[in-house]
Amino acid sequence: MKSVSLVFFLAIMSCVSLYAQENESAFFPKIIENDKGKIVIYQPQSESLKGDVLESRVAISVKPKEDSAPTFGVMWVTSYLEVDRVDRLVTLKSAKINAVRFPEEVDSVKIQKLKSFIENEVPNWHYEFSLDGLISTLEEADGERNVEFKNEAPKLIFRTTPAVLIMLDGEPKLQDLEKKYQRIVNTPVFMLKKKETYYLYGGGKWFKTKDLLKGPWSKMKNPPTSLTSIEKKYNKTTESQETTPEESDKQEADLEIIVATTPTELIVTEGEMNFVPIANSGLMYVENTMSDLFMDVATQQYYLLISGRWFTSTSIDGAWTYLDANDIPEDFKSIPEDSAKGDVLASVPGTYAAKEAVLDANIPQTAAIDRKNATASVTYDGDPIFKAIDGTTLSYAVNTSSAVFLSKGVYFLCDNAVWFSSPTATGPWTVSDIRPVDIDKVPSGNPNYNVKYVYIYESTPEVVYVGYTPGYIGCYAYGPTVVYGTGWYYPGWYGMYYYPRPVTYGFAVHYSTYAGWSIGFGVHVGYGGWYGGRGWYGPPYYRPPHYMPPHHRPPSQRPPGHRPPAGGNRPPATTGQRPNSRLNAGNLYNHRKDVVSGNHQRPSTRPATRPSTGGQPGNVRPATRDRQTQPATRPASSGNGRINNDVYSDRNGNVYRRSSDGWQQRESNHQWSAPTQRPSNGQMNNSYQNRQRGAQRSQSFQRPAGGMGMGGRGGRR
Numbered sequence: 251m252k253s254v255s256l257v258f259f260l261a262i263m264s265c266v267s268l269y270a271q272e273n274e275s276a277f278f279p280k281i282i283e284n285d286k287g288k289i290v291i292y293q294p295q296s297e298s299l300k301g302d303v304l305e306s307r308v309a310i311s312v313k314p315k316e317d318s319a320p321t322f323g324v325m326w327v328t329s330y331l332e333v334d335r336v337d338r339l340v341t342l343k344s345a346k347i348n349a350v351r352f353p354e355e356v357d358s359v360k361i362q363k364l365k366s367f368i369e370n371e372v373p374n375w376h377y378e379f380s381l382d383g384l385i386s387t388l389e390e391a392d393g394e395r396n397v398e399f400k401n402e403a404p405k406l407i408f409r410t411t412p413a414v415l416i417m418l419d420g421e422p423k424l425q426d427l428e429k430k431y432q433r434i435v436n437t438p439v440f441m442l443k444k445k446e447t448y449y450l451y452g453g454g455k456w457f458k459t460k461d462l463l464k465g466p467w468s469k470m471k472n473p474p475t476s477l478t479s480i481e482k483k484y485n486k487t488t489e490s491q492e493t494t495p496e497e498s499d500k501q502e503a504d505l506e507i508i509v510a511t512t513p514t515e516l517i518v519t520e521g522e523m524n525f526v527p528i529a530n531s532g533l534m535y536v537e538n539t540m541s542d543l544f545m546d547v548a549t550q551q552y553y554l555l556i557s558g559r560w561f562t563s564t565s566i567d568g569a570w571t572y573l574d575a576n577d578i579p580e581d582f583k584s585i586p587e588d589s590a591k592g593d594v595l596a597s598v599p600g601t602y603a604a605k606e607a608v609l610d611a612n613i614p615q616t617a618a619i620d621r622k623n624a625t626a627s628v629t630y631d632g633d634p635i636f637k638a639i640d641g642t643t644l645s646y647a648v649n650t651s652s653a654v655f656l657s658k659g660v661y662f663l664c665d666n667a668v669w670f671s672s673p674t675a676t677g678p679w680t681v682s683d684i685r686p687v688d689i690d691k692v693p694s695g696n697p698n699y700n701v702k703y704v705y706i707y708e709s710t711p712e713v714v715y716v717g718y719t720p721g722y723i724g725c726y727a728y729g730p731t732v733v734y735g736t737g738w739y740y741p742g743w744y745g746m747y748y749y750p751r752p753v754t755y756g757f758a759v760h761y762s763t764y765a766g767w768s769i770g771f772g773v774h775v776g777y778g779g780w781y782g783g784r785g786w787y788g789p790p791y792y793r794p795p796h797y798m799p800p801h802h803r804p805p806s807q808r809p810p811g812h813r814p815p816a817g818g819n820r821p822p823a824t825t826g827q828r829p830n831s832r833l834n835a836g837n838l839y840n841h842r843k844d845v846v847s848g849n850h851q852r853p854s855t856r857p858a859t860r861p862s863t864g865g866q867p868g869n870v871r872p873a874t875r876d877r878q879t880q881p882a883t884r885p886a887s888s889g890n891g892r893i894n895n896d897v898y899s900d901r902n903g904n905v906y907r908r909s910s911d912g913w914q915q916r917e918s919n920h921q922w923s924a925p926t927q928r929p930s931n932g933q934m935n936n937s938y939q940n941r942q943r944g945a946q947r948s949q950s951f952q953r954p955a956g957g958m959g960m961g962g963r964g965g966r967r
Contacts, residue, residue: 614717645710
């Protein structure tokens with residue numbers, strides 16, 4: 251191709267702009283055409299995503315009108331993204347073209363003009379694409395392994411009749427109320443004591459016992475008015491009080507209430523365990539339970555998945571030990587994605603579901619915070635008390651529910667995924683453009699470990715650009731899979747007030763490729779109204795939604811095959827609509843009044859690495875998408891024909907296409923021919939499978955009315 255083709259390329263690009271499309275499967279290949287010729291931009295092949303920085307390579311073709319065949323090339327691009335995890339959309343805000351490979355006769359001056367032109371034009375493209383499609387096409391996925399999570403098994407309790415687990419943070423802590431009642435404050439349920447009797451309100455019903463830990467608990471048919479009036483006054487739980495259709499008086503009468511004061515998990519089966527074989531494997535699973543319990547037939551070994559961690563035992567009633575995910579039997583990879591146990595594939599290394607879960611755990615929710623309007627406050631139980639963090643220069647406040655640190659004479663506060671600073675422990679607080687020194691060294695044994703996943707990407711005198719990954723709400727990429735919580739037990743603070751800390755066990759936390767993390771209970775009668783108490787699961791406003799497996803739902807609310815394709819969003823048990831996914835409150839930034847919306851002028855430079863521990867001035871991008879702003883002109887369509895999205899590039903810059911005869915490589919003579927050697931290590935096959943999976947996810951996981959939460963699957967309606 252003569253250098254005039256690049257002149258033509260620039261001429262076309264100067265006349266039109268790319269425009270927003272609802273998903274990348276419909277967007278690509280993007281055809282830009284006028285009377286001088288045609289340019290085709292194929293779907294980017296995403297190599298890695300670090301924070302809000304995406305590295306990818308893009309195959310393109312250029313065909314002037316007078317040429318008989320197009321010329322293909324490859325661009326390597328660093329893109330800067332704005333991520334909306336609620337709508338499951340990513341907006342391309344700016345880009346840097348690192349390299350372009352065309353035939354040798356294209357001179358470097360024209361290449362540089364092309365790179366500069368595209369970099370300047372990207373902000374005008376208003377290009378949105380599916381977050382789930384991006385996840386599917388990313389080529390790198392691995393979580394950190396240098397953290398010391400606590401992976402010992404919690405206490406396990408098995409039951410074959412209806413039961414519910416009530417968690418207390420240690421021995422009961424009592425707070426005096428009126429009418430001689432005392433409230434047990436270190437539990438997320440509403441529990442009272444009067445004289446020698448304990449009262450529990452759950453599922454819209456009252457229960458009582460004389461022995462808090464041993465029971466038994468009995469249902470109260472006619473609770474006194476004093477109980478009901480106190481409950482209405484002091485019970486602030488936001489959990490639904492509704493119960494499942496399967497609830498009956500007989501089941502309520504048989505319900506066993508189990509109270510635990512140490513990390514415990516309850517596994518309930520509906521009667522004796524019913525083992526069902528998994529086709530094409532040596533595994534069986536227990537069908538009549540909400541838990542993920544399996545047996546390897548050959549070894550008679552049991553496997554149990556809790557909070558993303560595998561535990562194994564030779565006996566149900568025996569000792570359970572932690573098993574690294576890499577060491578589970580290979581047969582787990584044979585579990586079909588659309589089966590009743592397809593969700594566990596996210597915890598099986600080497601599967602698409604595990605790769606996508608790890609990638610998703612590394613993608614931030616981003617926002618722009620207005621320095622002028624940003625505010626925060628901290629409440630302490632008495633005077634502030636700080637404790638040194640071993641291995642760091644930091645101290646942290648122990649007598650508050652807030653994450654407050656002292657770093658070299660400056661106080662830092664992480665408030666709902668925004669960093670603030672102050673010269674004093676009590677404020678006033680101003681939004682910070684740097685994070686405290688050594689925050690990344692905070693060990694997992696510290697209750698504020700999660701704040702290291704709140705980042706500052708860049709700043710201007712007016713705005714600070716921030717983001718948080720799912721680690722902030724307890725979802726950690728741990729090697730080849732994801733886990734919930736650190737496994738450490740963090741005792742809450744109790745003085746005049748009680749401040750709970752994040753937990754890992756006790757709430758049947760379950761990961762679904764359809765809905766992300768959710769909580770479940772070992773009770774099969776009435777799941778609503780048992781748990782409240784924000785703070786047990788992470789930052790304020792965060793609580794995972796309730797989980798109910800497909801086979802426990804009415805048939806009309808079950809996805810086909812009892813489970814949707816991997817990556818969708820599981821409907822909750824009561825509505826048939828998708829829940830607010832991993833965040834019961836959706837995007838944490840939606841609760842802030844200091845988030846900036848609209849477009850802003852971008853500075854000319856941007857920091858080279860992400861995420862940053864400092865707030866260096868950089869390339870400014872809008873905090874939220876301005877959907878009202880669209881380019882005045884749009885690229886012409888391809889006419890009657892549609893070009894297939896079947897062109898790829900390898901990491902060396904060679905261009906390939908997938909045909910009915912297999913892979914073909916583009917040669918310098920403008921012909922497609924069989925590759926002189928196979929595309930390296932199946933790279934093209936992986937790229938093809940990733941692209942197909944991304945297209946499926948983008949089309950299937952449409953966002954319902956009502957919003958999505960952190961990490962939930964969905965696309966644009």
